[in-house]
Amino acid sequence: MNRPxxxxxxxxxxxxxxxxxxxxxSIAAGLKRRGFTGPIVGVGRDPSRMEQARSRGLVxxxxxxxxxxxxxxxxxxxxxxxxxxxxRAAAGRCRPGTLLTDAGSVKHSICRALDGGLPExxxxxxxxxxxxxxxxxxxxADADLFVNRVCVLTPEPRTPGEALRRLRAFWEFLGMELVxxxxxxxxGAVARTSHLPHVVAAALAGxxxxxxxxxxxxxxxxxxxxxxxxxxxxxxxLLENADSLLPALDTYAGQLQEFRKAIDRRDAxxxxxxxxxxxxxxxxxxN
Amino acid sequence: MNRPxxxxxxxxxxxxxxxxxxxxxSIAAGLKRRGFTGPIVGVGRDPSRMEQARSRGLVxxxxxxxxxxxxxxxxxxxxxxxxxxxxRAAAGRCRPGTLLTDAGSVKHSICRALDGGLPExxxxxxxxxxxxxxxxxxxxADADLFVNRVCVLTPEPRTPGEALRRLRAFWEFLGMELVxxxxxxxxGAVARTSHLPHVVAAALAGxxxxxxxxxxxxxxxxxxxxxxxxxxxxxxxLLENADSLLPALDTYAGQLQEFRKAIDRRDAxxxxxxxxxxxxxxxxxxN
Numbered sequence: 001m002n003r004p005x006x007x008x009x010x011x012x013x014x015x016x017x018x019x020x021x022x023x024x025x026s027i028a029a030g031l032k033r034r035g036f037t038g039p040i041v042g043v044g045r046d047p048s049r050m051e052q053a054r055s056r057g058l059v060x061x062x063x064x065x066x067x068x069x070x071x072x073x074x075x076x077x078x079x080x081x082x083x084x085x086x087x088r089a090a091a092g093r094c095r096p097g098t099l100l101t102d103a104g105s106v107k108h109s110i111c112r113a114l115d116g117g118l119p120e121x122x123x124x125x126x127x128x129x130x131x132x133x134x135x136x137x138x139x140x141a142d143a144d145l146f147v148n149r150v151c152v153l154t155p156e157p158r159t160p161g162e163a164l165r166r167l168r169a170f171w172e173f174l175g176m177e178l179v180x181x182x183x184x185x186x187x188g189a190v191a192r193t194s195h196l197p198h199v200v201a202a203a204l205a206g207x208x209x210x211x212x213x214x215x216x217x218x219x220x221x222x223x224x225x226x227x228x229x230x231x232x233x234x235x236x237x238l239l240e241n242a243d244s245l246l247p248a249l250d251t252y253a254g255q256l257q258e259f260r261k262a263i264d265r266r267d268a269x270x271x272x273x274x275x276x277x278x279x280x281x282x283x284x285x286x287n
Numbered sequence: 288m289n290r291p292x293x294x295x296x297x298x299x300x301x302x303x304x305x306x307x308x309x310x311x312x313s314i315a316a317g318l319k320r321r322g323f324t325g326p327i328v329g330v331g332r333d334p335s336r337m338e339q340a341r342s343r344g345l346v347x348x349x350x351x352x353x354x355x356x357x358x359x360x361x362x363x364x365x366x367x368x369x370x371x372x373x374x375r376a377a378a379g380r381c382r383p384g385t386l387l388t389d390a391g392s393v394k395h396s397i398c399r400a401l402d403g404g405l406p407e408x409x410x411x412x413x414x415x416x417x418x419x420x421x422x423x424x425x426x427x428a429d430a431d432l433f434v435n436r437v438c439v440l441t442p443e444p445r446t447p448g449e450a451l452r453r454l455r456a457f458w459e460f461l462g463m464e465l466v467x468x469x470x471x472x473x474x475g476a477v478a479r480t481s482h483l484p485h486v487v488a489a490a491l492a493g494x495x496x497x498x499x500x501x502x503x504x505x506x507x508x509x510x511x512x513x514x515x516x517x518x519x520x521x522x523x524x525l526l527e528n529a530d531s532l533l534p535a536l537d538t539y540a541g542q543l544q545e546f547r548k549a550i551d552r553r554d555a556x557x558x559x560x561x562x563x564x565x566x567x568x569x570x571x572x573x574n
Contacts, residue, residue, distance in 0.1 A: 130503075189502045193503040193507045194502075194507060197510040199550075200543075203546055204483070206564050207479070208480060209568060210571035212479055212480050213480070214437055215417060217417045217481060219512075220484045221572060222512045222513065224565075225510075227566060229566070231565075234562055235559050235562060242550050249546070251494050255490040255493050256486070256487075256539075256543070259486050260537075263525055263526065266526050268522050272519070275521055276518045279489075281496060282511050282515045284497035285497070
């Protein structure tokens with residue numbers, strides 16, 4: 001995975017990471033592990049946390065947003081509802097040629113908010129690296145978090161090709177496989193593959209109280225695992241993608257009613273159809 | 288874990304297992320691994336499968352139900368909707384002192400069907416070992432499948448103490464921790480901790496089609512994992528426990544609507560409450 005450090009990577013001389021948690025910290029760790037030698041600047045609200053990240057060697061310098069002028073690639077890893085405002089504030093201070101991106105789970109609202117609003121020569125392209133865990137904090141940073149995982153990029157028709165090429169090189173340097181999608185298509189897909197599962201798991205964990213857990217097996221454990229994710233982050237994600245999530249929730253509630261009807265009528269044939277369809281889909285997921 | 292094989296285990300001289308799949312096969316493997324030296328008889332519908340189980344050394348002899356007269360402990364590991372009839376048919380041929388049990392995920396309907404209907408001196412006590420996986424077939428048999436897992440026993444007030452003592456010794460020999468519960472209380476609990484999660488996962492897998500899977504991460508994978516379980520087995524389980532499962536499904540659908548309402552109203556405070564409650568519960572599950 002390491003590249004020879006004498007070849008400067010083709011995406012940036014210096015990288016700034018805004019929001020050094022699990023994702024931001026893993027980007028920093030991955031860059032260093034793979035031989036990126038330019039400065040990595042960490043930006044965060046809490047000076048003592050940022051100082052910890054620096055003293056661990058995760059980032060080389062710490063800064064606040066106004067001090068970002070020097071980086072030529074800035075990656076926003078803040079909670080999703082803060083990304084668009086943060087990028088707009090930073091972009092006004094950037095020099096031409098700066099590339100801004102993010103790691104947010106929702107893309108349409110961010111891309112729409114930033115469309116056409118940035119200074120000449122400063123480019124934003126949305127990114128969504130599909131990697132993470134229910135853990136948070138740079139203490140869990142993992143240099144290989146992104147390896148062989150998918151990253152969705154959401155360029156617009158007017159996105160400069162050179163900026164897109166640099167962004168692709170950046171995520172590929174971290175080991176990711178890239179998919180380009182329109183932002184609204186991305187949001188509709190992850191509403192089903194990620195945001196709906198979160199609500200499904202959290203609703204289940206919410207109604208099964210811990211005194212029953214001695215009778216819970218691995219099925220319950222797996223089905224509810226993501227309900228341990230940060231409520232603060234997920235409020236932002238679910239509300240930011242509400243337009244795509246609500247119809248997905250309704251489809252899901254309808255499917256649940258199909259199961260209920262079959263069970264209520266003791267209709268073994270229909271219930272078998274529903275379970276067969278679920279298994280056929282699930283078996284297509286190879287891991 | 289091994290016990291010296293010269294001490295005959297206190298639960299039986301010989302064990303018959305009816306239904307030699309993942310669970311039945313793992314019981315056989317666990318008995319042998321821990322030094323049980325009495326004969327283990329496998330009973331199944333498919334002679335060629337049973338012969339395979341014998342030639343692997345999983346069971347010592349194969350038989351059909353009428354030939355069960357010699358075993359003094361018989362464990363039914365058949366699909367849950369076949370257990371009560373199977374036990375009634377076997378019990379008529381057993382000699383006094385025979386202990387019958389099962390490994391079914393639903394207990395009330397079985398215990399009610401067998402209550403008072405067995406010959407003098409033949410005892411049935413319900414068991415539910417909470418262990419398994421989405422795999423099936425004795426090829427996946429695991430001698431340690433039951434170690435440190437919970438087994439629920441559902442004795443009745445009139446259950447002879449000596450039979451209960453033997454049954455406890457049997458599951459403890461396989462490494463299980465025992466919990467005694469009334470059958471209906473067991474069913475209400477597993478409706479929430481096991482059967483509802485299965486429906487929740489299957490409904491989700493049913494509506495997210497495989498062409499979206501490249502955008503699915505570990506959250507989707509975990510939340511839908513049990514949807515790969517055997518539809519045939521689960522039809523039996525879900526219908527057998529319909530009385531307890533339907534109210535659990537309604538509670539779940541109501542909770543899902545609470546999430547929907549909060550998201551639809553962009554009510555971050557209420558959504559945060561719901562997610563906090565889910566995480567608080569889930570954090571109480573230590574593994």
